[in-house]
Each structure stands twice: as C-alpha cells, then as structure tokens.
Amino acid sequence: xxxxxxxxxxxxxxxxxxxxxxxxxxxxxxxxxxxxxxxxxxxxxxxxxxxxxxxxxxxxxxxxxxxxxxxxxxxxxxxxxxxxxxxxxxxxxxxxxxxxxxxxxxxxxxxxxxxxxxxxxxxxxxxxxxxxxxxxxxxxxxxxxxxxxxxxxxxxxxxxxxxxxxxxxxxxxxxxxxxxxxxxxxxxxxxxxxxxxxxxxxxxxxxxxxxxxxxxxxxxxxxxxxxxxxxxxxxxxxxxxxxxxxxxxxxxxxxxxxxxxxxxxxxx
Amino acid sequence: xxxxxxxxxxxxxxxxxxxxxxxxxxxxxxxxxxxxxxxxxxxxxxxxxxxxxxxxxxxxxxxxxxxxxxxxxxxxxxxxxxxxxxxxxxxxxxxxxxxxxxxxxxxxxxxxxxxxxxxxxxxxxxxxxxxxxxxxxxxxxxxxxxxxxxxxxxxxxxxxxxxxxxxxxxxxxxxxxxxxxxxxxxxxxxxxxxxxxxxxxxxxxxx
Numbered sequence: 001x002x003x004x005x006x007x008x009x010x011x012x013x014x015x016x017x018x019x020x021x022x023x024x025x026x027x028x029x030x031x032x033x034x035x036x037x038x039x040x041x042x043x044x045x046x047x048x049x050x051x052x053x054x055x056x057x058x059x060x061x062x063x064x065x066x067x068x069x070x071x072x073x074x075x076x077x078x079x080x081x082x083x084x085x086x087x088x089x090x091x092x093x094x095x096x097x098x099x100x101x102x103x104x105x106x107x108x109x110x111x112x113x114x115x116x117x118x119x120x121x122x123x124x125x126x127x128x129x130x131x132x133x134x135x136x137x138x139x140x141x142x143x144x145x146x147x148x149x150x151x152x153x154x155x156x157x158x159x160x161x162x163x164x165x166x167x168x169x170x171x172x173x174x175x176x177x178x179x180x181x182x183x184x185x186x187x188x189x190x191x192x193x194x195x196x197x198x199x200x201x202x203x204x205x206x207x208x209x210x211x212x213x214x215x216x217x218x219x220x221x222x223x224x225x226x227x228x229x230x231x232x233x234x235x236x237x238x239x240x241x242x243x244x245x246x247x248x249x250x251x252x253x254x255x256x257x258x259x260x261x262x263x264x265x266x267x268x
Numbered sequence: 269x270x271x272x273x274x275x276x277x278x279x280x281x282x283x284x285x286x287x288x289x290x291x292x293x294x295x296x297x298x299x300x301x302x303x304x305x306x307x308x309x310x311x312x313x314x315x316x317x318x319x320x321x322x323x324x325x326x327x328x329x330x331x332x333x334x335x336x337x338x339x340x341x342x343x344x345x346x347x348x349x350x351x352x353x354x355x356x357x358x359x360x361x362x363x364x365x366x367x368x369x370x371x372x373x374x375x376x377x378x379x380x381x382x383x384x385x386x387x388x389x390x391x392x393x394x395x396x397x398x399x400x401x402x403x404x405x406x407x408x409x410x411x412x413x414x415x416x417x418x419x420x421x422x423x424x425x426x427x428x429x430x431x432x433x434x435x436x437x438x439x440x441x442x443x444x445x446x447x448x449x450x451x452x453x454x455x456x457x458x459x460x461x462x463x464x465x466x467x468x469x470x471x472x473x474x475x
C-alpha cells in the first residue's frame with residue numbers, strides 16, 4: 001500500500017539490512033569531519049531507502065562519497081560484496097561506472113538528442129547496437145510513462161519529462177545501486193507518486209538498491225525506510241558484521257562545498 | 269523482454285569511439301534561432317578577422333603603421349567575436365556536464381563537446397582565409413602605392429598558404445580562450461559596468 005502520510009514514516013526506526021548491497025560504515029568527510037562525521041548507511045537488495053536531511057546536513061557529501069565522486073577521510077564502503085575502500089582508485093571508478101546509477105539533482109539531458117537517444121546513451125557507450133539500445137530505452141520510457149516523447153528532441157520538453165528521462169537513463173544499464181538526489185523535485189503530486197512507485201517496483205523487480213536523497217519528508221514517505229541525516233550523522237546503525245574501517249587518502253579537507261557544487265555523474 | 273537482463277559488465281573502450289563521434293556530429297547543427305545567431309556570428313567574426321590576421325602573418329616585414337592599420341581593421345569584429353564566443357563556451361560546458369552524467373569520462377566528454385566550438389570558428393576562418401588568398405593580388409594592385417596594407421600585401425610572396433593555416437589555428441584557439449569560464453566572467457562584469465553607465469546617463473537631471 002502507498003504511504004500517504006509522512007509522519008507515520010518518521011517514527012520508524014531505521015534498521016540496517018541483513019545483507020546489504022550497499023554498506024557504508026562511519027564515513028567521514030573531510031578529515032576534520034566538518035561535513036560528515038560518521039555516516040552509516042546499509043541498503044539491501046530490493047530495498048528503496050530515503051536519506052532525509054535538511055540543507056547543509058551532508059546529503060550531497062554522502063551522495064558524492066557513495067558514488068565515488070569524493071573519497072572519505074575514513075570509513076568503509078562495501079557494494080555488492082566488494083570493499084570499495086580497499087580497491088585501487090581506477091578499479092573503484094570502473095566499479096562505480098558499471099554498477100551504480102546516479103541521478104544528480106541538477107540532471108542534464110542532451111537537448112540535441114531525442115529522449116530515446118538520451119536514455120539509450122549509456123547502452124550505446126557500453127557497446128550495444130543503436131537499434132537494440134533504442135528498443136531497450138523505449139521499455140524504460142514506457143515504465144516512466146514518457147514513451148510519447150521518445151522521438152521528440154529533448155530541447156523544449158518540460159522539466160518533469162526531462163527528470164523522468166534522466167531517471168530512465170540512470171536505470172537503463174540496470175545498475176546494482178541507484179543513487180538519486182531529489183528525484184521527485186518539481187514533479188506534480190500524481191507524477192511524483194507514480195515515479196516513486198516505479199522506483200520501488202524497480203527495486204523489487206530488478207533487485208536494485210534505490211537510495212533517494214531528499215529534504216522533503218513527503219518525498220521520503222514514499223519509500224520503505226527513512227534514514228535521517230542530521231549534522232553529518234545518520235540515525236542508522238552500522239550493518240552487522242561491521243567491516244573494519246580502513247583510513248583512506250585524505251581528500252584535501254577544505255573546499256568540500258565547492259567540490260560538491262559540481263552536479264556530476266560518476267566520471268569514467 | 270525485460271529491462272532487467274541488460275546489466276552491463278564489460279565496456280570495451282573501442283566500442284565507445286563511434287558513439288562519441290556520432291555525438292560530436294549531433295552537436296553540430298544549431299538548435300534554435302538564438303543558437304543559429306550565435307554560431308553565425310562567431311563564424312562571421314572569425315571570417316572577418318582571418319583577413320587582417322592572414323595578411324599580417326604572410327607579410328615578410330610589418331612596419332608599425334601597417335600593424336596599426338591591421339589592428340584598426342580587426343577592431344570592428346572584436347565585440348561580435350567576444351559576444352558570440354561566450355555563449356558558445358557556456359553551451360560546451362553544459363554539454364560536457366550532460367555527457368559526464370551519461371557515464372562518459374571527463375576527458376571524453378570535453379573532447380566530444382568541443383566539436384561545435386571547433387567547427388564554426390574554423391569554418392569562418394577558412395572562408396576568410398580563402399577570400400584573402402584569392403583577393404590579395406587584386407587588392408595589392410587596387411590599393412594606392414605606399415598605403416600601409418599595400419606594403420604588407422606586396423612583400424608577402426610565398427607565405428600565404430602557411431599563413432592561412434596558422435590564421436585558422438590561431439582563430440580557433442583564441443575563440444576557445446574567449447569562450448572560457450574566465451572570459452565569461454569578465455564579459456558579465458563588463459556588461460554590468462556598461463549597464464551601470466547606461467543607467468547613469470538615463471537618470472533624470474536635477475533642475
């Protein structure tokens with residue numbers, strides 16, 4: 001049943017999954033912990049989780065750490081059973097590219113391409129033939145109920161359509177983890193409900209761990225579990241058994257805000 | 269067919285090149301009227317600037333007065349060049365960002381998004397250099413003897429082709445510099461300054 005009232009969700013205790021696909025333990029950024037100081041997040045297969053936090057609570061930093069844009073000063077990150085914190089930088093980036101889908105808040109769609117071509121782009125870059133990639137992208141466009149725009153140039157389409165197209169693009173390569181920053185921002189209530197329903201159903205049908213970052217309790221209420229992020233700390237407990245925290249390379253410390261200002265997907 | 273069976277495990281590097289080339293090609297046509305105007309203006313400015321630049325580069329010896337006249341000849345195109353290069357750069361940065369979000373690495377995204385920033389200034393510069401290559405002899409004859417430009421045109425035998433090639437490269441490189449983020453900041457500051465001057469002029473005078 002669809003969650004209708006956000007308050008009911010807030011009272012729920014955040015429980016880590018037993019077998020997390022994504023497991024972040026004690027992430028700290030930068031070295032002095034001024035942005036994040038010990039964030040835990042465990043998301044299981046087929047789970048759709050919302051990370052709820054006010055502006056400045058460290059959501060963007062957590063998202064950037066989880067998708068490999070930034071490196072934590074300390075803490076550990078496991079994804080799909082692999083200790084990402086222990087991998088060399090190149091392997092880690094390669095893993096993020098293949099296994100993670102990211103929807104930044106400031107998502108961009110290429111206006112020169114049609115919506116279907118935009119969605120098919122990750123598949124084409126992975127070596128799939130154009131026709132096959134377009135066919136597969138149409139399946140995702142149908143799921144997000146924007147198949148009517150498949151052949152339209154992205155230039156001139158409304159933001160809600162482009163946002164759903166960006167979601168379809170993030171999911172078309174069937175990532176293990178989807179990280180979405182405010183995916184329902186700017187959508188009408190009905191469209192937001194439908195999109196949230198699709199995200200939850202994708203989590204179940206594809207086994208994708210969906211993590212939505214938001215500051216809106218109404219948005220968080222659409223998802224099965226809410227993890228609160230306050231002052232750089234999550235209210236979640238580290239998943240058991242907790243991996244040993246391995247200190248990583250110090251990312252430089254200063255200028256985190258400036259780095260986070262870049263709404264980029266994971267760099268290849 | 270279920271979308272779920274599409275999980276991608278391997279991404280061969282060489283398979284991406286045709287897609288990146290296709291993307292670079294797709295970025296070339298202008299999208300709307302404003303886009304067309306910007307691209308037309310940058311090509312026009314480069315075509316115009318290619319003429320004095322090629323003359324200057326081809327000349328064996330450029331006296332001070334000739335250099336000054338070449339600079340004066342270039343001056344009318346400079347504002348148009350800057351005005352059109354700034355949105356060209358902004359568009360390139362937007363495109364590169366969108367490409368990075370579509371799982372393309374930073375270097376490939378930059379290389380792919382630069383296609384129109386190379387194509388339009390290069391096209392304009394080539395048109396300008398072809399014009400001056402064809403017209404430099406008639407021009408040298410038409411200009412009065414001892415005119416500053418006549419001196420440059422007369423003492424330039426044999427260097428025209430290399431000068432034309434260098435002029436195209438220089439104009440493309442300078443357009444890239446003018447379309448940089450730093451240049452856009454300077455342009456915005458300049459626009460604010462001129463707008464303030466305009467307001468000051470428009471303010472009612474005390475009686």
